[in-house]
Amino acid sequence: MTKKKLAYHLQDIHHYYGNTKVLDINDLKIEKGSITGLIGPNGSGKSTLLKLLAFARKPTRGHIFYKGNLELPFSPTVRSKVTLLTQKPYLLKRTVFENIAYGLKIRKDKTHLKERVKKALLNVGLDYQKFAHRKWHELSGGEAQRVAMAARLILKPEVLLLDEPIASVDTESAELIRKASLKARDNWGATLVIASHDLQWLYSISDKQLSIFKGNIFSTGMENIITGPFVKSDEKTNKKNLVKKLDDGQIITLKAPAPKTCTAIIRKKNISIALEKQPDNGILNQLSGHIVSMLLEKQTEHIMAFISIHDLSFVLRLTSDQISSLDLYPGKKVVLQFSSNDVEWL
Structure with a gap:
């Protein structure tokens, strides 16, 4: 099997803002x-990971390798390759044309400039005649977002x-x-890394999804997060467990966490x-809950089912x-089952 080439390899990344850890990536x-x-x-x-x-920023600790080489912020070897x-x-406080052409002019690459700007605008759905000379x-x-996108695409990073x-564009622009x-x-x-809250759009474009919570990366994609408050179990047989009581009367039982942890992860x-x-x-x-939506995971061809349990959201592959x-479809009532021993704590 051919070994796939890496764009990035991050090792032992720990990044802080003051005393607050915002990324923890082994x-x-x-x-x-x-x-x-x-x-x-x-x-x-x-956003910090991006x-x-x-x-554009150096991690507090750890190393970032780009195409096998250890690189530092603003290195000339990556400056024109990553955007x-x-x-x-x-x-820039200039016309749309000047914004899109700026990067090429910095590189002193002015051949067929008008045609290239026109194509870049077309790629993001903006008419050259209508937009090129706008301030x-x-x-x-949404238009500003697409102009900024065109300014990066024209450089072929x-x-x-x-x-x-x-985030600020309509459905047509998003497509x-x-x-x-x-x-x-x-x-x-090009290698792309995209952060988005629009899961349907993100799943339609990405080969793989990474989930981030409290700076921790889950390479398996979205996992199920249960936040507190938690209380100690009042059952004699489960004294070492914690419970979360939902407003609809349902109870989630979880094994007791390590000290100072407050968020549960159920994979x-x-x-x-x-x-x-x-x-x-x-x-x-x-x-007990119901299926809210279902999305196709392109790489595995599995279905991601998003399930509402009162005010909690769960995801299954x-x-x-x-x-x-099971004849599953959005709106169908279902029951999710898991053991308290399968919880992980952050």
Whole structure:
């Protein structure tokens, strides 16, 4: 089997803001030419990770290898190869044409400039005649985001890092950005890492998803997070367990955590799905809920099912056989089952 080449290899990354740890990554590899989706709540560390990958910031501890070489922030060897599009795009106080052409002019690459700018605008769904001579302040938020995207695509970077690229755009623009991103990978082999809260859009574009919570990376994608408050079990047989009581009367039983931990993780692989609760089956947790949505995971062709348990959200990776045998679909009532011993604590 041919060994896949790496764009990035992160080792023993620990990053702090003051005394607060925001990233804790033991080992992370991102393959060249892949599209990786970053999933996580606000403040989880997604934007910080993108800044480290862009070599715009040095990790407090650890090493970042790019194409096998240890690199530092603003290294000349990566400066023109890696580009980051932030959630709030920064545009120069110039016309759209000048914003998009700026990077090429810095490189003193002015051949066929008009045609290249026109193509870059077309790739993000903006008409050259209509937008090329507009000033930066005459653009809507979505238009500014697409202009910023075009300014990066025209440079044909080896790595394109996107932080919430469709947060302020409409559905049509989001689809254009998706197609432009895929073209960057297909046409010149760009590696993409994309953070987005829009899971349906992210799953439609990415080969693999990484989930980040409290700076910790889950390479298996989204995992199930249960936050406190927790109370000690009042059952004599389960004195060492904790419970979380939901407002609808359901109770989640979890093994007691290590000191100073307050967030429980239940991995997808440790949860089973059924249509009814099973009596006396030894499973401590049987939670009733309903399927909210289902997404196709491109790389594995599994289905990601998002399930609402009162005010909690769970995610499972299901096979087509499971979907068919249980006749699962959005809105269907289901029961999730898992053992208290399968909990991990952060």
